Amino acid sequence: MQDGKPVKALIRNYTEADAEGLIDAQRASFPPPFPEELLWNEEQLREHVARFPEGALCAEVGGRIVGSMTGLIVRLDDYGHVHNWEQITGGGYIRNHNPNGDTLYVVDICVIPAFRKAGVGKWLMQSMYETVVHLKLERLLGGGRMPGFAGKAKEATALQYLDKVIAGEWKDPVISFLLRCGRMPVGVAADYLEDEESLNYAAIMEWRNPFTNS
Structure with a gap:
């Protein structure tokens, strides 16, 4: 739904031909002060499609890409819960993708502002959950930005901020989503990603595959 009206959206795997639309969607989703150099470049997108096409998803409305989600597979024991985005995503190039791993790690999810209340992000996430189940992985994991934290940092630590968001006392546009x-938090990572709004913190958020025995 957008503006109270049904909108037909297509969730599909993206290809190299979608590079311009994907970069445009990221630029609209992450305006300054988000660092321009952290937006996708064409080489990164080529690597995503070549190394793990099942983890390269986009949402399309009327021929326009309005959102995307990218993942890779890792063996969690190689990284643990103390890691940063650069390490575990190979700097966004996913050259460390391990087809024999146990965890689908979220590199990025974005939805342009005009479609954030239309359910596009949730459908991208649900589609990635289906990928986790299909590939018989143990979990989906990823670092969630906390863009509301900078405004509350004088009142709470990053962990206290996260606890208040979980309790519903505070709202955070990413963590609440x-x-x-x-997704449930399993920890807080400092120096996770250069992100002024989150003071470089991220909540490590997990979804466990209910169809595995682990």
Whole structure:
């Protein structure tokens, strides 16, 4: 739904031909002060499609890409819960993708502002959950930005901020969304990603595959 009206959206795997639309969607989704150099470049997108096409998803409305989600597979024991985005995503190039791993790690998810209340992000997340189940992985994991934290940093530590968001006392545009999608926090990472709004913190958020025995 957008503006109270049904909108037909297509969730599909993206290809190299979608590079311009994907970069445009990222630029609209992450305006300054988000660092321009952290937006996708064409070489990164080629690597995503070549190394793990099942983890390269986009949402298209009327021929326009309005959102995307990218993942790779890792063996979690190689990284643990103390890691940063650069390490675990290979700097966004996913050259460390391990087809024999146990965890689908979210490199990025974005939805342009005009479609953030239309359910596009949730459908991207649900589609990636289906990928986790299909590939019989143990979990989906990823670092969630906490863009509301900078405004509350004088009142709370990053962990206290996260606890208040979980309790519903405070709202955070990213963490609250991830909670609604069924992701649960398993820790807080400092120096996770250069992100002024989050003071470089991220909540490590997990979704466990209910069809595995682990």
